[in-house]
Amino acid sequence: MDDERLSLPRRVAMRAWRLHVATVRSRLVRPLDGRQAHAAGRRAVRVLLVGSGPVVGWGVGSHDLALPGAVARALAAATGRGAVVDVLPHPSAGVRRLRGLLAHAHVERYDALVISGAVADAMRLEEPKAFAKRLRELLTYARSRGSGPVVWLGAQPIRSIRPYDSPAGRIADVHARRLNALAGEVCRETGALYVGLDAPGCGRVPAAPHAGRLPRLGPAHRRRARAGAPGTGDAASDRRA
Secondary structure (H helix, E strand, C coil): CCHHHCCHHHHHHHHHHHHHHHHHHHCCCCCCCCCEEEECCCCCEEEEEEECHHHCCCCCCCCCCCHHHHHHHHHHHHHCCCEEEEEEECCCCCHHHHHHHHHCCCHHHCCEEEEECHHHHHHCCCCHHHHHHHHHHHHHHHHHHCCCCEEEECCCCHHHEHHHCCHHHHHHHHHHHHHHHHHHHHHHHHCCEEECCCCHHHHCECCCCCCCCCCCCHHHHHHHHHHHHHHHHHHHHHHHC
C-alpha cells in the first residue's frame, strides 16, 4: 500500500499522524549518556549500532538500559568474552539517510554492524521498489566497509507501539510487513543478516506513552538483543579467535 496509491484525505491524515507521533516522541526520555555500552570481559567483541527505531533507546535514560546494553550483555553471555557496543543513533533515519551516517562511521573498526531504519520507512510509506534498491545499495556498501557481519533489523509490528496503534498505524503496519519481506530478500542477496523483531511481551510494547507515563523497556530490549546476538556473536567471535 504505497503513499501514492492512497486517496488525498488519507495521505493528509498519514502526514498529520506522523507529526503527532513526532510530537509525542519528543516528550520521551532517551539516552543522554555516552554513546556506548559494554559488558566486562577479555578480548571484547566490538559492535556498532546505527540508525533509528530501537537503536535510539526511546523511553530509557541510558544506553546501558537500552538496546546497546542488552546487546553487549547478550554477546558476552553467548561468546564468554567482553563486549563493547557503540551507538550512532538518529531519531528518524531510514535507508535514504543511513548511507550518510555510515559514511562518517569507522565501520572497519568493528566486528559486527547492526543497522536499523525499518520503522521510519514504514511510517513514511516508502515506495517498496525504491526501498529495496536503496537497501541493497546500503547493505552492499556496509559490507564493503568491513569484514564482519552486517545485520538489518526489521520493523516490529507498528501497532505494538502505543501511539502508533491507530487507523494510520494500521496502514503503516501493513506497509512494514511488505518492507520486511523485501528486506529479507535483499539480505539474502547481499549476504547480510536479517533479524525480524516481534512485538515484545505478549504482542504489545508498553511504549511511547503520553507525558508522565514513561515505559519500562528493559525487558523488551533484552528480548530484541537475544534475537540478534547469537548469529552476530558467533561470527564476531570467530574473527577475534
